[in-house]
Amino acid sequence: MTRRPHPSRPALVATAVTLALGTVGCGGGSGDSTSKGSPTGSSSREASSTGGGPSGEITVFAAASLKKTFTRIGADFEKAHPGAKVTFSFAGSSDLVAQIQQGAPADVLATADTRNMGRVTAESLTTAPPVVFASNTLEIAVPAGNPAHVSSLADLVQPGVKVVLCAPAVPCGSAATKVEQAAGVDIKPVSEEQSVTDVLGKVSAGEADAGLVYVTDVEGAGDAVQGITFPQSSAAVNSYPIAALKASRNAALADAFVQAVTGAPGQQVLAAAGFAKAP
C-alpha cells in the first residue's frame, strides 16, 4: 500500500543530486586551476614563444579611475606590439583585489591605493614589488556655475551647502577625512557615497552643491563640473601602484605592459589626464 507509484523516482533524485554535486566539484576544480594558470589559454603561451617581442593576450585589472587613461595606453601598447591583445577589467580596487584572491584571471593589477595592493602582495600574488606610477589629489567639485558659491574647503561647512563625500571606508573617503583634519574643518555630508563616481554623479546632476573628488575626475567630467583646488589637498596624496601577477602565463607581455605604464608613453597619457607623477 505504501509503495510509490514510481519506484524509480528516488533513484532519479539521487542521480540528480550526485550529478549536481559532481558538477559543483568540477566547478571548484576548474576554479582552482584558473587561479594557478592563465585564463588567456594556449594562444598566449604559443604566441609568446614565437619571439620578436612579446605578443599574445593579457588581462589587466585596473581601478575604475584609470579607465580612460589605461584604455588609451592599451591601444598604444597594441600598436607598438603587433600580435598583442590587452583586455581590461575596470572596477573598484577592493572589488578587483577580492576577485584576484578568488582566482580571477588577471595578468596585471593596477589599484587606486597602496592599501588594496598591499592585500595582494601580502599573499605573494605579484611577481615583483608593485611600482607606483602616478598619484592623485583631491579637489572640490561643484556643478557648472557653482550655485552655492564655494571657493574653499571652509565653505563646505556653511549651513545650506549640500556636500557629498565618499564613505570613510573607501579610499576617496579616507583621503577626504585626512584633508578635513589638515584643514581643521568637520564637514557634515548629506550623503557618504560608495565611490568617487557616485560623488561626481551627484555633483554633475546638481543634486549636491559640492563634493570632494580627485583632480582627474574633474578633468574627465567635462563642462558639467568645475574644480576648485585647495592647499590642504597635499595632506592626502593617493598613489597608484601597478604589478604583474604570478598567475599570468604570459609574464613577458605582462611585464611589457607594466613598463609601458611606468615608462614615457604611459606617463604622457596619465599626465594629460591630470594625474601627478609618482611621489
Next chain:
Amino acid sequence: MSRSARTPRLGLPGWVFLPAVLGALFVVLPLLAMLTRVDWAQFPALVTSESSRAALLLSLRTSAASTVLCVLFGAPMAVVLARTRFRGQSVLRSLVLLPLVLPPVVGGIALLYTFGRRGLLGHTLDVLGLQVAFSTTAVVMAQTFVALPFLVVSLEGALRTGGQRYEEVAATLGARPTTVFLRVTLPLVLPGLASGAVLAFARALGEFGATITFAGSLQGVTRTLPLEIYLQRETDPQAAVALSLVLVVVATTVITVTRRSRVAP
C-alpha cells in the same frame, strides 16, 4: 499494487525531477556557501553594531512605508487594468511593468531627473519647500518605484482569474460602484492583494541600485541594509556576510509567515 493499477496515474514524469533539483541546488547552494563563511563567534557583535541596527531599522521602516504606498496606488491601478478596456491599454500596462525588467540604477537615474533638484518636478517641489534628495522620502520613493509592478501584476492576475460574476450580481442588486469595489471585489482578491504586498515588501527590502543612485547613502537616513552590506564589504567582509545572513533571514521569515497564514484558514 492493485490500487495503483486502478487509480489513473497523475504523477509527474520522472525526468522532471532532474532539472528541478539542479535548479533548486543552484538557488540554495550559494546561500549555504554563504553560511559556511559566517564567523559565528563574531556574529552577535557584527549584527548588533550601531550601523547595522540603524540600517536594519531603516530598511524595515522604509519597506513597510513603500508597501503601503504600493497597495494604495497599485490596487487601483490593477483594477483599472483588469476591469476596463481603453485604447493604448496594453502599452500602458507595459510601461507600468517596466521597472520589473529595468536595471534599478536606470530607475534611480530616471527618478533623479524627475524629482531631483534640477529634475522635471524639482523646481515645483522646491517652491513648495519639499526637498526629496538625500532624504528617507527618496528611499521610500525608490523602493516604491521598483516594487509597485510586483503588486500590480499579482493583483491584476487575481482579478482576472476571479472573474466579474459576483460584481455583476451586486450591481444588479443595486449596489453602487464604490460599494461593489469595497464590499465585493476587494474581499474576493484579498489573498492576491496579500501575496502582492508581500512580494512588494520583499522587493523593497532588497532594493539597492535605485536607492544608491537617487537617495544617496547616509547612516540612519538613507543607508538601508543592502547599501550597508555593500559598504561593509569594502573594509569588513565578515560584517558584510553577517548582515547578508540577516537580510536572508528577514526576507525568508516575511515570505513564510505570510504564506502560512494564507494557506491555513
